Amino acid sequence: MIVDLEHHFRLARPGLGSTVERRWSADGRFSYSQGNSGADVDAHVRFLDATGIDVAVLTGNLEGADLDGVKRWNDACARAVSDHPGRFVGFACTRPLGGDAALIELERAVKDLGMKGVHIGARPEGRFLDDRALWPFYAKVAELGVPVDVHVETFPDGYDGFHAPWALHYVLARELDITGTTFRLCFGGVLEDFPELKFIVNHFGGALAAVKDRMDLYVRLCGDQFYRDRPPIARPWQHYFDKLLFSMGGRGRGIATVKCALTCISPRNMMFATDWPPNFEDDPEDCCRFIDEIRGLDLPQDDIDAMLGGNAAELLGLTAA
Numbered sequence: 611m612i613v614d615l616e617h618h619f620r621l622a623r624p625g626l627g628s629t630v631e632r633r634w635s636a637d638g639r640f641s642y643s644q645g646n647s648g649a650d651v652d653a654h655v656r657f658l659d660a661t662g663i664d665v666a667v668l669t670g671n672l673e674g675a676d677l678d679g680v681k682r683w684n685d686a687c688a689r690a691v692s693d694h695p696g697r698f699v700g701f702a703c704t705r706p707l708g709g710d711a712a713l714i715e716l717e718r719a720v721k722d723l724g725m726k727g728v729h730i731g732a733r734p735e736g737r738f739l740d741d742r743a744l745w746p747f748y749a750k751v752a753e754l755g756v757p758v759d760v761h762v763e764t765f766p767d768g769y770d771g772f773h774a775p776w777a778l779h780y781v782l783a784r785e786l787d788i789t790g791t792t793f794r795l796c797f798g799g800v801l802e803d804f805p806e807l808k809f810i811v812n813h814f815g816g817a818l819a820a821v822k823d824r825m826d827l828y829v830r831l832c833g834d835q836f837y838r839d840r841p842p843i844a845r846p847w848q849h850y851f852d853k854l855l856f857s858m859g860g861r862g863r864g865i866a867t868v869k870c871a872l873t874c875i876s877p878r879n880m881m882f883a884t885d886w887p888p889n890f891e892d893d894p895e896d897c898c899r900f901i902d903e904i905r906g907l908d909l910p911q912d913d914i915d916a917m918l919g920g921n922a923a924e925l926l927g928l929t930a931a
Contacts, residue, residue, distance in 0.1 A: 740798025
């Protein structure tokens with residue numbers, strides 16, 4: 611079984627194009643819009659059929675959406691799952707800082723609509739994921755027993771130095787930001803206080819493979835000075851890192867990234883993803899090549915099967931048709 615952990619599902623909106631658009635805006639900044647790409651459920655099915663992917667997880671990036679918009683997306687996603695038995699799984703949209711009403715909607719999405727996870731951005735309303743304001747959200751997710759899928763922030767604040775007359779900020783800022791997010795989940799007490807939570811970090815954790823050794827080194831070098839105040843974790847940070855799961859989307863046919871990630875992430879913690887349609891939108895053949903390259907890795911067959919679908923199937927309770 612091949613499970614794709616990231617298919618961006620949209621609700622169609624008038625006046626938008628049918629494909630992903632990348633362009634320079636009038637103020638000289640690089641801009642990005644998914645438009646209505648991903649709104650056609652049949653297009654999702656055609657991509658799955660063309661690539662041999664068995665199941666896709668539908669997610670929605672609803673940055674700034676109000677609660678009504680969240681409800682509409684959850685209902686539409688549930689219909690897509692119901693209309694195509696065995697092909698889709700839904701991850702609920704939510705507003706993590708939306709108060710009781712948002713938590714009630716999240717519970718409805720999981721308990722009534724059958725969503726098998728919840729999808730959030732790396733910066734909910736500008737907050738980092740180790741911000742204590744998110745603790746009520748984490749408590750509700752832990753109660754519901756579903757994983758949290760953490761998507762990269764499209765244009766994160768704090769990286770102004772990356773703005774350039776070429777698309778440097780667009781390409782790199784989100785990757786460095788999700789790297790920091792990964793470390794915040796490990797060091798910031800989230801998994802200390804909610805040890806049962808399962809987090810899926812998108813884009814391989816960003817630049818994680820390049821900097822994890824440096825983090826290990828400076829934790830040792832700084833010793834008791836590593837934390838300004840009392841540490842919010844009671845065990846070595848690797849204990850919490852080993853709990854994290856990582857989605858393999860965001861690189862297109864990025865087999866070099868897969869190999870780099872395997873230097874610090876267990877294959878039993880990595881899960882195949884395409885990031886469709888922003889990646890592979892018009893090129894399912896390239897996705898097939900990516901799958902073939904993963905199958906060709908110098909790993910035990912059980913590990914390859916786990917990365918391509920077994921890990922996700924176990925997490926989400928899926929069975930092969």
